[in-house]
Amino acid sequence: MSNDKILTIIKEKNKNEIINMLKTDGKIKTLSFFAEVLDKRAYFTLDNEGTIKRKKLNYIIPIFAFSDDFNYLADSIINFSDLKEREKISDISRLSNIEISKLKEKLMKTLANGNLDFSKKYGKELFLRDREExxxxxxxxxxxxDMKSLKPLLILSFKKLFENTEYEENVFFLLISYLTKYRDNFYFYENYEKDDNIVEVKNLRESIILNKNLLESMEGLEVLSTLKALEMYDFKNFDKFLSKVNDEIRMLKSLTVLDETAKKLSAAFL
Known part of the structure; x- marks a missing residue:
């Protein structure tokens, strides 16, 4: 399908055409077709008066990971596409001569530095050679x-979407682009202090489930998806990460009500 055809579909909000694509090509291929209008050129901007603006996570990958309702998926593509933010996705070259340990190191550094040109290359190579790593x-x-980025939610959603599925460059780019472009706040991690009375993951999850206001808030979704990430692997800095989550919860001053999309996603992380 040509790019002009894709743009026409979005401009005309041609839901039936997208549903036909989903039926014919499947979820991942359809998502790949529209990837160029589902990203943002930047997720963090600062003007000359010092005003900071952050753009929120586009829920399209989580939605595609946890829903098989073609009507809902087609509506989501239309609603989350932004023609003004369209950015051409170029082929990502391989770095097959670099060993795994070095790829991991370079990927971590380039993500932290916000270097998309290299993070996408190191990320692709590591993904193709060892998905779990x-x-x-x-x-x-x-x-x-901090949890507000919802990066764990995005990664876990991508992981679910690509279970037993081959690599798809454009969708992979959407993941790496957000991880790289969204500027993180490392305050809680940097100011970690060991806490012998720290609440364990299981107890923390149960306390959130019992707290209806927190459970039905955006902050609840942030915590639940972060706890799910903590349970996935044997992280070297597990205690430090868990302490950071506890600190962030203690610092909450207000709660943000979940919108309908986030509400559907929250149930997947209980």
């Missing part, structure tokens, strides 16, 4: 920052 690396990176 890729997921562990990007989850570890996501746990360094």
């Amino acid at each position: 890729f997921y562990k690396t990007v989850l570890e990176f996501s746990l360094l920052g």
Whole structure:
């Protein structure tokens, strides 16, 4: 399908055409077709008056991971596409001469530095050679920052979407682009202090489930997806990550009500 055809579908909100694509080509191929209008050129901007603006996570990958309702998926593509933000996705070259340990190190550094040109290359190579090491690396990176980024949610959704599925460049780019472009706040991680009375993951999850207000808030989704990430792998800095989560919860001053999309996603992480 040509790019002009894709743009026409979005402009005309041609839901039936997208549903036909989903039926014919499947979820991942359809998502790949529209990837160029599902990303943002930047997720963090600062103007000359010092005003900071952050753009929120595009839920399209989580939605595709946890729903098989073609009507809902087609509506989501239309609603989350932004023609003004369209950015051409170029082929990502391989780095097959670099060993796994070096790929992990370079990927972590380039994600932290916001260097998309290289993070996508190191990320692709690691993903193609060892998916589990890729997921562990990007989850570890996501746990360094504050929970508001929802990076763990995005990574875990991508992981579910690509279970038993081949690599798809454009969808992979959507993941790496957000992980790289969204600027993290490492304050809680940097100011970690050991706490012998720290609440364990299981107890923390149960306390959230019992707290209706927190459970039905955006902050609840942030915590639940972060705890799910912590349970995925044997992280070297597990205690530090868990302490950071506890600190962030204690610092909550207000709660944000879940919108309908986030509400559907929250149930997947209980």
